[in-house]
Structures are given as structure tokens and as C-alpha cells.
Amino acid sequence: MDNTEKIKFVIDDKVCYAEPGQTILEAAKSNGVYIPSLCYIEGVKPPGSCRICNVRVNNRNLIACTTPVAEGMIIDNDIPELNELRKAIVEMLFVSGNHFCPGCEKSGNCELQALAYRFQMMVPRFPYEFPEKGVNATSKYIFHDRNRCIMCKRCIGKVMKDEKHVFAYNSRGGEHLHVVMDEELASQLTEEEATEAMDICPVGAILKKERGYYSPIGHRKYDKESIGSDIEKK
């Protein structure tokens, strides 16, 4: 397909082309433009739950991971106003969980931490909630720390065993809402599947047992380059 058959749009003053059906986030990514996100993961219908990827089109804030790109769209993405909003969301996620990076084995590989660095978050502007949602360590290979969960739903959509969801919400909403692990299904996961589950989680809520801190400092995902730089280099 040449460019004449593609959707033409502009993002941050850059003229881009997208395949029909692509979301703004996917289209931006294929054009080398990084739109920060936490809940989006390839292969799963975007839940639009984290709201980090909100962009501005015609003075409206839209969620880039759920909104299809359209011909002639002029999109603002990397602008101070939006980045400040995104930073505020990151700060809210930090205070609503127990994210103690110094002791967390996901540190250096954590997308929430990486976004905090990207947005130069120093200290959250909101008071810490210090939730007590508990942990579930009953699975052979998975340690599930609900106090670190950011409710992105990635694990709900992606971690499956025999076509059944290993993780799910415990209720429909409210302050007691959290993600729970099906202990029986989780205990059937292989070591490799548990490792994949850990990689799917953007934070340190799902840990593969007995493999902590195997990546040396300096060799972790975001030690050398900030999150999104792989897309921006394209």
C-alpha cells in the first residue's frame, strides 16, 4: 500500500501515514512517534484504563489507544500541557499503590518508574494512600503483590491458561476493587508462562518466584535509554 491509499494525519507537526483501522497510538508508533501508555499491550483490545496516552485533537482530549486515527487529524502529543497531565496521572498511580522502587525487583524494568523518570517526577504532589490489598503467594511460580497493581488490566487480557483468564477484577468497582489471581489456574502455569506474566505486568505486581534481581544494574531495560526511545529512534 503506497501513501496515497493510507490515512494522512499530523502529529506534533510531523506528517504521518497510517493503515486504515489503526488507533492513534499504533499509527504514531509506526511513524516513530512515542505516545506514553501503561495499559496498552500488543495483541489485546486496548482497555483505555490508564489514561496516560491522552492526546489533543481539535482541542479535545482523546485516548490514543482506543481512538482510530482519521484522515486529516491534527494531533498534539508531546506538548507541556499534556505531559503535565500525564505526569499527574503517574503521580496518582504512585500514591495509590505501595511503589517502593529501592527494594522492588522490577526497578529498572518497570514502566511506571520509567515514565516517572521520563516526566521528571521528583515527588508525588498527592498524599500516599498506603493501601493494604495484600499479597497472594500460593502459586508455585507467581508472587502476586496487589499493593503494586495499577489496574491496567494487561494481565486480565493477556495471561491465560487453557483459554481461561488467570487474573480478573474481584468486583465491579469501588475502593475495594482489585485484581485477583485464580490460584488453581495460576498453579498450573509453567515457569515460562509465569515469566511471561511478569513481563506483561508493567509494574512489580506480578513477580516470577525465585528469579529476583537477575538482571544486573546497567543491563536492565531502562538503565541506558528512557522509555519510548526505541520508538523514537525508528
Add this chain to the structure above:
Amino acid sequence: MAKKITIEPVTRVEGHGKVTIHLDDQNNVTNTRLHIVEFRGFERFILGRPYWEAPVLVQRLCGICPVSHHLAAAKALDVIVGAGVGDSLTPVGEKMRRLMHYGQIFQSHSLHFFHLVSPDLLFGIDADPAIRNIIGVALKHKDLAVQGVMMRKFGQEVIRATAGKKIHGTGAIPGGINKHLELEDKELLLNGPDPVNADKMVEWAQGAVDFFKDYYKKNKDMIDNFAFFPSNHLSIVRKDGALDLYNGVLRAVDAEGNKILDDVDCQEYNKYIEEEVRSWSYMKFPYIKKLGKEKGWYRVGPLARLNTCDFIPTPLAQKEFEEYKAINKGKPDNCCLHYHYARLIEILHTGEMMKELLNDPDLMKGDLTVKGTKVKKGVGVLEAPRGTLFHQYEINDDDQITLANLIVSTTNNNEPMNQSVNIVAKTWMNGKPEITEPMMNAVEVAIRAYDPCLSCATHALGKMPLEISLYDVNNELVDKKRT
């Protein structure tokens, strides 16, 4: 009228503490106490966490010797994951950890001697506090100050190369280590431009020992007699009796050198060591069980280590060790300020060990970890810069920590530090009508000799405000002075 003197905070030590001294009507010292005024709580809040987090979590106890906690926890978890104890790790696992440990002791000892202690030696206990500090040293003895800074830097670089960061790294994992030594780091540490290379560090470490020996010759009476008292001494030693800071068996000797404990398996430490709680301090008082609370307390740290070991397995340090041991004709050394002498010999030893290890090809090859059958309990013991460090963990079937007990080096020295404070207070303050700054500093000099890490997390370098309060017999405040 009876009085109570409070020295708070104690300065030029790691952490925060205070001293109270009670005087009777004739201004004679009746009672002294070193209080530790901070509470940490790591043993509680680590409960429920997955066991493999322990080495990274608990090292946050301290900003000066995190490596010691990191490694002690890792050693305990080696037992839990079935990797065994001692030299059961792979060569790279064992040697990278040792290199990290020697780097830690080298930097910590250097910080203590050059930054915290040298002002007392160079300017005198009674010198003007305005110059009796590291800035004063930097202005008047620039070469010495630079050596202190650069030696600390070298130790920190070794830690970075082995743990990934200079402070609070992640190198040691249960059953081994998470990286090999990188060629770039090996080259930097062995052959880097002066002064940050292993040869220069050994040279400067030897120079520091020589500096102290020269000082000792000129001030022998003061050094030998300051806060002198006999005590037991405890440390780990290698099976053959050599000084070993990373691994070994427990040995304790009394003030005359008779062995109280020998060849004790560290996994069974709690059969031999007990801890007493006293209401006025957050720090416990450990003692050797079979001697009881009254007689079972002991010293740890450099002085104790050179009292318990038979020899040092590196040539330059062994030569100094022999000369040092000759002072007491081979008997244990009970002089408080000889801690500095022993500490400097250990700096030399760790400098030599680092050089040897950096030349060892094992650090750059081979399997990083070993694993065996998991068990529920593990103990890790090593010699931290300030003394013997005990970590004990128990886990449940779900890999969660259910018990953590840490006896931190400084805790072992709790009673000796209190004894030292008591002796110095009596020597310097008995019958004196006025409290002077040198008197208070003398008390601190005695505490400082142990290089205590009082809260094992916060640390205070240089001059902190010193507050002294006088209370009458009814505990009413009579006077307060703040420096």
C-alpha cells in the same frame, strides 16, 4: 546537688545517639548510658515479603555498610535455596562477593579513619572544634585528606563494579551473584590512572598504617590508656584460624586469650549468643550464653578480629599484624584506641585482597549461581566493617519470610561502648565543677573508636549540634548548653 549531663547527638559517628552522665553531689560520675534513640523496624516489615527480596531490602538499613547487610542476607538465603554455606558457591559467585565485601570494608574504614577520626589525632581531643573536623584536616593536611577521599572512592568503585551501584546495588542473589566482572572495570581498577588503582591503594594503605605507628610512638601513653578495660572478643575466623572477613566459624576469646568459643558453626549462633533488652535503649545487648549477662558481653570489630585470628593471609598485613601483636606479646589487645591501629591493618589487608582478586580470571567466567534443595531456615554471618553481623531468616511454603533476626555489628559493641563511656566520664569528669567541650569530646572519642553505626541507616558526618543539659536531683533542668 546531683546532676545529669546529656550529650546529644554524639558526633562524627554513623547514626544518632545520645549519652547521659549522672553526677552525685560531689560531681562524681555515678552512672552513664549510651542511648540509641532511633528505631528501624526492618525485622518486622520484611515479614511476608518474598525471601529473594531480603538482600536488596535489608541493605537499606544503612548507607555506609549496605554491602554487609546485602551479603549477610544473601549468605543466609544461600542456605535456604540449598546452595549451602561457605565456599559452596561457584568460584565467580564466591569471589565477586568477596571483592564487593573487601571494597566495602576498604571504603568504610577509610571514611572512618580519615574523615571521622583523624581530626582527633591530628589536632588533639581538646583542640578547637572549629578546626577539629574534616575541613580542618583538608586545610592543614591536604595530602591526608585527599588520600581519604580517594581511598573511599576506590572502594566505592569496586562496589559499583560488583553490585552495579556504589550504594544499594543488587549483585548478590540467593545462590550466587548476578554478573561477572566486566573487563572495562577490571582494567580501571587494576591499571587506572593514579591514584585510583589497586597498587596505589595498597601503597596508601601501608602509608596510613605507618602514619598511625608514628603517631602511636609519640603518644603511646595516651593511646594505650585511653578507655582501657579488659573484655571478651568475638569474630568469625577461617577454619585454619586466619583472618577472614567474609566466611568462617565463630571464635571468642577472653581478655587473656583463652578460647571461650571456637569452631562454632554460624548456623547455630543462637545456641551460643543471646540478646538482652534494656528499657532505655532501642539497641539490644548481646552476650555469650554460657558466661551469662554480666560476664558474657564482648567486643567485635577490627580490635576483636585481630585478637581472635591467628594470622592474616596477605603478606603486608601479616607483617604489620606480627608487629602489632608483639606490643602485647601475643595476648589480646584491650586498648580502646587500638581499634584504629587494627582498622588500618585491615585496610591494608583488604587492599591486598582486592588486588589479588582483581587479577583472578575466575571473576570473569563460569556459572553465576548454584541451587539445591530448598530449606526453611538460613543464617548468614560475616565480618562487617564494624564487627560480626548476623542475619537469620525463616520462610514458609509460599516463599514468604516468616522470621527475620538481625544482630548488627554495632549492637554487639553496645556494652563495650557503654563501658568506654563510663570509664572516660569517670576519668575526665569526676569531681570537675564545669563541663567543658573537650570532656564531652573525650566521651565521643571513646565511642568513635568503635566506629558505631548507631541506627545503621542515617549517618552524620562532621559537626552536629551538641546539647548538654544539667538536671538536679529532682530531674529539673538547671542549665543547658548547645555548641
